[in-house]
Amino acid sequence: MASLFSSTLFSLFLLSSLFLSNANAEPERGFTVDLIHRDSPRSPFYNPAEVPSQRLRNALRRSMNRAVRFTNSFGPSPNTPQADITSSKGEYLMNVSIGSPPFPIMAIADTGSDLIWMQCKPCEDCYSQKAPIFDPKSSSTYKKVSCTARQCQAVDQTSCSSGRGGLNNGTCQYSIVYGDQSHSNGDVAVDTLTLGSTDGRPVALPNTVIGCGHDNAGTFDDKGSGLIGLGGGSVSLITQLGNSIGGKFSYCLVPLSSKSDLTSKMNFGSKAIVSGTGTVSTPLVKKDPDTFYYMTLEAITVGGKRLDFPGSKEEGNMIIDSGTTLTLLPPDFHSKLETAVAAVVKGKRVSDPGNFLTLCYQMSSDLKVPTITINFKGADVKLDPSNYFIQVADDVVCFAFGETDDFAIYGNLSQMNFLIGYDTVSKKMSFKPADCTKM
Template sequence: MASRLSSSTIFSLFLVSSAFLSNANAESERGFTVDLIHRDSPKSPFYNPAEAPSQRLRNALRRSADRAVHFARSDGLSPNTPVSEITSNRGEYLMNISIGSPPFPIMAIADTGSDLIWTQCKPCEDCYSQDAPLFDPERSSTYKKVSCSSRQCQATERTSCIGGTCQYSISYGDRSHSIGHIAVDTVTLGSTDSRPVALKNTVIGCGHDNAGTFNEKSSGIIGLGGGSVSLIRQLGDSIDGKFSYCLVPLSSKSDGTSKMNFGSKAVVSGTGTVSTPIVKKEPDTFYYLTLEAITVGSKKLDFDSSGLGTEEGNIIIDSGTTLTLLPSSFYSELESTVASMVDAERTSDPGKFLSLCYQLSSDLKVPTITMNFKGADVKLDPSNYFVLVAEGVVCLAFAGNDNFSIYGNLSQMDFLVGYDSVSQKVSFKPTDCAKM
């Protein structure tokens, strides 16, 4: 079956944003929702009006490749090895949270591929420049450093003991770093219904030596991964291990905001919902799924992950990667199959990144693509797998990469995607995210 490709097909990247109030309550027991904002929209602090949409897309494609390198370097490393590579150029999301008592608002990069929540703190011995004021732990009545023998210190990767207190040191793939104290403090999250959520005794990193390619618009990193000190794990029982998001395509005529849900509001169910197991592997930061095949039209291509076949946990789902990345040999088979079903003359990607491209026309038809995850067949819309790279040029939004296989955010647009760490599953439900 072929689908007609609309000229509105385009890429999608996002930022997390929410309003934060000072009076916290127990709303987290019932669930809550925050807004998601596209990182390149006028609402984003990263927005550059001088960049054309095609330039923003090229930047996003480069981030996809960098992201794959990060995951590959992290896979199979020892538990004490840093497993995050997120910088101002690679982070697709920002989140507003408040730290301390009284609440001190910060904006930090939110990352599903890392765990520790950290922010730049006074006194800053060697910090990168940031626009917002630095967090001063001495002004928070609930801030407390933790000892080296504490469970919080033991649960955090890459720590050492200096003067009886727990210290962390994180290095990133681009040679950026953050060094500081492990501490506990109250973290306050806002929600779209203006009912803030206070998390007491949350493990955080108070960074006193931070440098590299971080952007002055952000104050640190908020880890949303599967590790023990991530925001998701620390929310714990209050959200029953559940969170979800629904990514609105940039071409939507709505205001472009998407939603991230926690707890009871994150349950994905109803007609059209399919679920696939999360596979537990090291490092536990990442969310591993099992891709068994990709069906193009009526032709099913068994997924060969670097010669390992349908090995359990052979692909990571990541909201911070734009493209869906596959082993080069399998991608070549996928591209050849798609090309054989498109009756149109090929053209080239002006950015020289994507390899299967066509001139956009009213009669361009592309085959349907279904991602065959274990127990879950996810049928994509053409906007999930063809992207507008230049005026009148669309390209297949998959790419070959032998570092790691990643299910990217273009493929996730207009799906309600739910993560359940208790039942160990990820669920997909076709959804008009602009109407949520």
């Protein structure tokens, strides 16, 4: 049994400085950017009027909405195309510059999507945005992509119709529809995208495939300018970084309280290698859609009791997503896991004041919880109590695993204080226990 200590980690944001370089990114170059907690005082979404329990409830709602979006992406209606991206209620923000000269944008950064897009002039129907809107005419390196170009073929949900003003200019156009019917429509183009880094060395990506959105509406926040896809597809930022990062990126999620403005880190290339004492690795499984990062969950061990995961023989039965708060499991297995945890917890059981989580206890120094280990194929990841019990009120903590009707999702609460490495070339995920406040 382990003594419980709580930590309030919800959604996270990716924030990088703005720099510009005329040179291409160097092969196997390593660089690092900051990850900013969505509810940190450094985040543009920070609301000082909210208490920690309110922030948690909001994060849990976003987490479940995100799970629904993932489910939709596996079975889109033939009449309503779906895309693997989130709205501005997603979990990350990223500052980059687009074009020449550089134009700063702040966009949702999403590990569960691919296309990089932002709102563009002329805005036929754009959602309200506080920051200036990108004007492609102001960039000397901006070029529209033709319908026959390979870049057009790499983007999902594209068409070739009459250009604006009724002229058939052969421009490749994309159309993305969210599960909640939010949407983005516009031109597929290429331009220079520049990332900043904490070591002060800029990373410029000429001819980056982007979407220039002229018709965008729905549940977008006015603090964001669009979306940066970090998934595994061919037009994601990760894939377009290409040889410059050797297919590697990693992050270490800092457990933040409402009073903390510590940042997490996202590393690329040579700085993203996860190794050393305590490191365990599991295969990354290639499946459709290739946007997601799939692993194989074999079991979850509660104390000394191993609970075999149904469908454990199926390779790639779980997605890892740093933008989902809870770890989500099929209902029957979640019920079995929750029962096993409740059987060994030493404490007074109470209700969740927010009526969201189902296994909650009164917080006290006497509360004892079992050790939980996630048994991935070839990698046993031993969690800390703060990874699976969260404080939802001043005196209440709850078990931070939820239900999903489809596939399992490994959420960010289970990931905090681990250095987590993605190696898309060697096809493996690595986990190493770490104090992320010191990374």
